[in-house]
Amino acid sequence: MDLLFLGTSSGTPTRSRNVSGLALTEETGKRWYLVDCGEATQHQLLRTPLSLHDLSAIFITHVHGDHCYGLPGLLASAGMSGRREPLEIMAPQGIKQWVDATLTMSRTHLPFDLVFHATEQLGEWRNSNLRAQAIELSHRVPSYGYCFTEARPDPRLDVEKLDREGVPRGHLWGRLARGHDVEFEGRALRSDDFLIFNRKPRRIVVGGDNDTPELLNEVARSAQVLVHEATYTQEIAERGKADFGHSTACAVASFAESISVPNLVLTHFSARYQANPERSPSIADIHTEASGVYSGRLFLAEDFARYRLGRDGCLERYREPARG
Amino acid sequence: MDLLFLGTSSGTPTRSRNVSGLALTEETGKRWYLVDCGEATQHQLLRTPLSLHDLSAIFITHVHGDHCYGLPGLLASAGMSGRREPLEIMAPQGIKQWVDATLTMSRTHLPFDLVFHATEQLGEWRNSNLRAQAIELSHRVPSYGYCFTEARPDPRLDVEKLDREGVPRGHLWGRLARGHDVEFEGRALRSDDFLIFNRKPRRIVVGGDNDTPELLNEVARSAQVLVHEATYTQEIAERGKADFGHSTACAVASFAESISVPNLVLTHFSARYQANPERSPSIADIHTEASGVYSGRLFLAEDFARYRLGRDGCLERYREPARG
Numbered sequence: 001m002d003l004l005f006l007g008t009s010s011g012t013p014t015r016s017r018n019v020s021g022l023a024l025t026e027e028t029g030k031r032w033y034l035v036d037c038g039e040a041t042q043h044q045l046l047r048t049p050l051s052l053h054d055l056s057a058i059f060i061t062h063v064h065g066d067h068c069y070g071l072p073g074l075l076a077s078a079g080m081s082g083r084r085e086p087l088e089i090m091a092p093q094g095i096k097q098w099v100d101a102t103l104t105m106s107r108t109h110l111p112f113d114l115v116f117h118a119t120e121q122l123g124e125w126r127n128s129n130l131r132a133q134a135i136e137l138s139h140r141v142p143s144y145g146y147c148f149t150e151a152r153p154d155p156r157l158d159v160e161k162l163d164r165e166g167v168p169r170g171h172l173w174g175r176l177a178r179g180h181d182v183e184f185e186g187r188a189l190r191s192d193d194f195l196i197f198n199r200k201p202r203r204i205v206v207g208g209d210n211d212t213p214e215l216l217n218e219v220a221r222s223a224q225v226l227v228h229e230a231t232y233t234q235e236i237a238e239r240g241k242a243d244f245g246h247s248t249a250c251a252v253a254s255f256a257e258s259i260s261v262p263n264l265v266l267t268h269f270s271a272r273y274q275a276n277p278e279r280s281p282s283i284a285d286i287h288t289e290a291s292g293v294y295s296g297r298l299f300l301a302e303d304f305a306r307y308r309l310g311r312d313g314c315l316e317r318y319r320e321p322a323r324g
Numbered sequence: 325m326d327l328l329f330l331g332t333s334s335g336t337p338t339r340s341r342n343v344s345g346l347a348l349t350e351e352t353g354k355r356w357y358l359v360d361c362g363e364a365t366q367h368q369l370l371r372t373p374l375s376l377h378d379l380s381a382i383f384i385t386h387v388h389g390d391h392c393y394g395l396p397g398l399l400a401s402a403g404m405s406g407r408r409e410p411l412e413i414m415a416p417q418g419i420k421q422w423v424d425a426t427l428t429m430s431r432t433h434l435p436f437d438l439v440f441h442a443t444e445q446l447g448e449w450r451n452s453n454l455r456a457q458a459i460e461l462s463h464r465v466p467s468y469g470y471c472f473t474e475a476r477p478d479p480r481l482d483v484e485k486l487d488r489e490g491v492p493r494g495h496l497w498g499r500l501a502r503g504h505d506v507e508f509e510g511r512a513l514r515s516d517d518f519l520i521f522n523r524k525p526r527r528i529v530v531g532g533d534n535d536t537p538e539l540l541n542e543v544a545r546s547a548q549v550l551v552h553e554a555t556y557t558q559e560i561a562e563r564g565k566a567d568f569g570h571s572t573a574c575a576v577a578s579f580a581e582s583i584s585v586p587n588l589v590l591t592h593f594s595a596r597y598q599a600n601p602e603r604s605p606s607i608a609d610i611h612t613e614a615s616g617v618y619s620g621r622l623f624l625a626e627d628f629a630r631y632r633l634g635r636d637g638c639l640e641r642y643r644e645p646a647r648g
Contacts, residue, residue, distance in 0.1 A: 012401045015370050019397075039397040040364035046339050065430040069397045073363040076389050077336045098429040105422040106389040107465050141431050 001027055001150065001202055001309045003227070003265070005301040006044040007036075010231045010246075010268045011066050016275060017303050018044055019066035020268060022206060022227065024148060025050070026129050033130070034058045035146060035206050041070035042077050047304065052078040053085070056127065059134075060091035060119070061208025062143035068095055072102040079110040086113040090122055090134065092142050119144050126151055128179040135219055137210035140245040144208050147219040150201035152179055154311075158196050167194075202309055209268070211245050213255035224313040226261045227301075228252045229268035233289050236272070236281060249286045253294035263315035264294055267301035325351055325474065325526050325633045327551070329625040330368040331360075332591045334555045334570075335390050340599060341627050342368055343390035344592060346530060346551065348472060349374070350453050357454070358382045359470060359530050365394035366401050371628065376402040377409070380451065383458075384415035384443070385532025386467035392419060396426040403434040410437040414446055414458065416466050443468050450475055452503040459543055461534035464569040469531040471543040476503055478522035478635075486518055526633055533592070535569050537579035548637040550585045551625075552576045553592035557613050560596070560605060573610045577618035587639035588618055591625035 006021030013019050019038030023045075026032065031054055034041070045052070052074070060068050068091070078087070089095070096116040103110065117125060120142075122134045128151060135145040157177050167173070167184055175182050176191045183189070203223040205216055213228060220226050230253075231246035242248075249266060256264040269283060277284035287300050297315060299307065306318040330345030337343050343362030347369075350356065355378055358365070369376070376398070384392050392415070402411070413420070420440040427434065441449060444466075446458040452475060459469045481501050491497070491508055499506050500515045507513070527547040529540055537552060544550050554577075555570035566572075573590060580588040593607060601608035611624050621639060623631065630642040 012404050013367050013370065018367070039394065040367050043337050043342070043364050043367070046337065063430050065397055065400050065426075065432055068430065069393075069400075069426075070363065072389060073393045080336050094429050098426065101425060102389075102393075102422065105418045106387050106392065108389055 001025070001148075001204060002029075003204070003225075003307045003309070004048060004050070005267065005303055005305050006041050006048070007038050008267045008269060008301045008303055009066075010229070010270050012271055013038075013040065014271050017269070017271075019069075020061075021070065022267075023048070023050055024204065024206075028129075030054050031056045031129070033132075033148070036061055036067040036208075037070040037074055038066045039069040039073075042074040044303065045074075052081055053083050055087065057088040057090065057125070057132075059132065059146045059206075060089070060095055061137075061145065061206075062092055062139060062141050063094050064141065064209065067208070068098075071095070071099055072106070072108070075099070075103070075110055075114070076106075076108050079108070079112065083112050086115050088115045088117065088125075090117045090119050090125060090132070090146075092119045092144060128152070133219070135205075135216055137208055137215050138212040138245075139209045140243075143210060145205060145210065145216055145219075147203065147205045147223070149203045152192075152195065152197065153201040154198040155179075155195040156198065158194050162194055199311065200313075202311070202313065204309060209246060211247055213247055213252050216255075217259060220256075220261055221259045223261055225263040225265065225309055225315050226256055227265045227267060228256075230266040230286055230290065231268055231270050233273075233281060233285050235285075236270070242270070249289040250293060253290035253292075253298070256296065257294045261296060262313060263297045263299070263309070264290070265299045265301050265307070265315070266290060269300075325349070325472075325528065326353075327528070327549075327589070327631045327633070328372060328374070329591065329627055329629050330365050330372070331362050332593060332625045332627055333390075334553070334592045334594050336595055337362075337364065338595050341593070341595075343393075344385075345394065346591075347372070347374055348528065348530075352453075354378050355380045355453070357456075357472070360385055360391040360532075361394040361398055362390045363393040363397075366398040368627065369398075376405055377407050379411065381412040381414065381449070381456075383456065383470045383530075384413070384419055385469065385530075386416055386463060386465050387418050388465065388533065391532070392422075395419070395423055396430070396432070399423070399427070399434055399438070400430075400432050403432070403436065407436050410439050412439045412441065412449075414441045414443050414449060414456070414470075416443045416468060452476070457543070459529075459540055461532055461539050462536040462569075463533045464567075467532040467534055469529060469534065469540055469543075471527065471529045471547070473527045474525040476516075476519065476521065477525040479503070479519040480522065482518050482520050491518075523635065524637075526635070526637065528633060533570060535571055537571055537576050540579075541583060544580075544585055545583045547585055549587040549589065549633055549639050550580055551589045551591060552580075554590040554610055554614065555592055555594050557597075557605060557609050559609075560594070566594070573613040574617060577614035577616075577622070580620065581618045585620060586637060587621045587623070587633070588614070589623045589625050589631070589639070590614060593624075
């Protein structure tokens, strides 16, 4: 499971950081998922190996423009590039109606179907490789985090159970092994009930904008990776220079430490934090603050930074950024 | 009067060309105007000297996404950067309602007023330095060109007339000279009625998407510069590979030649035309086609290319692109 950051700035783009967008790629390296779609996410994608044809689903955390204004353009470009596969979009109330209205206003006719799911009523979304659930967070508007869990970690067939239940060897076993539910003698057999998973599934939790990291407690405890905004340092927040509704580096890092999540990736930095560590405030201040309270593997995301979550639960940054 | 191209690709962005956006800058070098605002226009601006604080007005040619999807993000960023001055937007039917709906959906509260004018009923828009009028074109949706004319080319006071009408020397003369209308003894005096202009005003015509360049006949005849889409070459159009509603390089160049407009800038190229002239089709094919029928000064726009229209009516490209 790979993470590729397409935008890591809060509110407005800067010359080196776009607004929010994060690609989660399956281990196969092809099928991928997009979390948030700020303006110019499609432009960022042009500099990565990812194709809009292989995009499986989009997950929007909340309605603020820096998290969704890129949707109509990305959809239109997917259409112009010949996509025909339906595309699923999980999004909070308001997004579906706005996307529809935008496409209508601009007379844009997509050659593929959009299948919207309201984040508020998502329950669990899944396909053969991934399960996703939404967690309500605390922000100025309704905001959600998404918990992505590997659906079938190193599966093998439960042969004893299959024999016990009289399911004959052959194509039924094959289909069950590949994750398909089947029918046998009028009975519905769920693949998951006949698979044994050889390790703990990998799990990545991606927060939306949020001032209370503890709301992710339940899902993040069993995650290997937490990706969370750290818009400000404590100092800026205390000086009253911060918009409300966000987390500080210290708050997120303390929460991550308290639940012992082994990998923490901070993102969504206020544009005031500069790349040059000799200037103040700088991105280095955020790192200093977080590393003071968090003892796990800490990463500060950059645009086009790419990470791999191995089966051992360890997150590694690729040496080469994805940028082409 | 300067032109700075922010996007020169048709439909979708490429790695080297964004979708439509064109900045027209006053000779003072500060106040500027934006024609069309495709997605990521605000990102392009980050690489130029132009500030959203000095943006005087926006002119949208038509509702297609590659010409307007960047509006909400640009407005939101102008607000976040502290703009308080009202902003005028000329736009065809549908845009105002969509911008309002987008800002409402995303809970974006601009700290400045938007003043919309319907392009369909624009008549003439003007401020102290510039006049603009809209011309209806022919495209798949209602589309407009804009004709920008210097309002006061090298003005001097008509002293004889002022004396004749008994207007006393002093601050009233000063205000009239600077382009302000004044009141004198109950009479409204229009600045323009007391100014003599020492040369022909500069005029730049910028077309929207359009399959009939001749519709610009009347305004472009007296222009020094025509900026027009040349989405395709004749060959691609004849092979039926082109969307309808656009102009070929040949058609635009022939029109420009027929009315003897001295400077022609082509833009809005289909993404199929490649930068490398050894590949086919390439941008060079568009140049070849246009230069075959047009004998004036021909330019093919590139992102960040900057041009100056001198008082002599000659358009010159700056050696250095604006890109920073």
